[in-house]
Amino acid sequence: MIFRRFLAFLSLVGLVLATALPGLAQTNGTTEGALVADAVTLGDSLTEVQTGIYVLRLTNVSPRDGSFDVDFWIWFRWQGTDVRPDQTFELANGVISNRSDTEVLNDNGFNYATVRVQGTIYQQFDVREFPxxxxxxxxxxxDAQYDASNLVYVPDASTALDPTVEVAGWQVGLGRPSAANHVYPTNYGLQGSGVAESAYSRFSVPITLERTSFAPLFKLFWISFLAVVLGLLAFKVKSDDLDARFGMGVGSIFAASANAFVISDSLPETTHITLAEQINLIAVGAIFLTVFISIWSLRLRYVERDEASVTLDNWSLVIIGVGYVLLNAVVLLLHFV
Known part of the structure; x- marks a missing residue:
């Protein structure tokens, strides 16, 4: 008799819980029960996810390291209970160092979730035109879990860049977001899949960095320009005054060489000769010519051809100076063409 009463009590508790739990699930936005069930799909199992981001910060932009840090909000709007894009997304070209917890809300019949993300993105920088x-x-x-046959991204028009985002040396702008399938030519060793490649929907947001002035060029090369000027002024010193004449030229070469180390320290390993290296090579070449001509002028002094030595110095000052300016102008012109 006692055993039957105990079973009846358990049945009553089960009935109460069965009635109460659905109501509790509807009030909790993070549970599966809160997800909008009527999925708008493009196929039997394909879910369309509207996605956008709001970029808060860009920091540690480093062409040398090929990386930058980013802080942004990302949101997702979708229908159905088959997917949770707010939990399964990833940075395809970087790593997420920190992310906030998510809560799913009902937004006019759509599931809506936002996540704040901090991470590091790796990218190849084209430094041929540096600086x-x-x-x-x-x-x-x-999406780390679902391929393009199950989930596709659609760019949200509300994607934006915070007005306070700044990167030293560049003007920051936002490009047009896009979404497309990215194909990986591998089945990841899963031979039973029967396919040789896999495709995932990729949502991409381009951020433009544009130089707005010649200030980086001036800051990087004012010492190099000064070294060339000192090398040219050596022609105003008598060629047989060895300490002054050759001291200015050799010192200028060392200054231009030191500038080359500063440039290389700002750049990644590359097989290209960058704009900065071209300008510095022109400076080193001009200074080397001044030292070579100083030796020639000194030899004229040794054979007592003082007038020819002075003429050589004067013409060399003009020709090398003009040639240096013209070569730099050509290099910069080719940069803008």
């Missing part, structure tokens, strides 16, 4: 280089940084989002 007048422009770049396009990209934030690439993919």
């Amino acid at each position: 007048l280089d422009n770049h396009v940084l990209t934030i690439d989002i993919e």
